[in-house]
Amino acid sequence: LYQVAKAGIEGLTRSLARELGPHGIRVNTIIPGNVQTERQKRWYTPDGEAEIVAAQCLKGRIQPHDIAAMALFLASDQARFCTAHAYWVDAGWR
Secondary structure (H helix, E strand, O other): OHHHHHHHHHHHHHHHHHHHHHHOOOOOEEEEOOEOOHHHHHHOOHHHHHHHHHOOOOOOOEOHHHHHHHHHHHHOHHHOOOOOOEEEEOOOOO
16 A cells, blocks of 8 residues: 555656646655654664664664755755655665
8 A cells, every 4th residue: 555655646746746847836755764753762662773774874863854954955946946756865765
């Protein structure tokens, strides 16, 4: 089900980008990795946290502000020609 939902989101992103692009509207998808939230801090043991970090190319835990930074970038003029794509913020999860 996850893969089907993901494919649907990617298809919707591309379709909306094509439809709305002539109006100057950009459409992208942000795909977060395992973000360390307050809720997750209660779920994971230190060993579980270590497993997450070990599976990433960049070591450390993804924080909510990392996802927000991508959203702010995509909303900025610096990303004015970024549309119809999925942007991963997952520290290189394998």
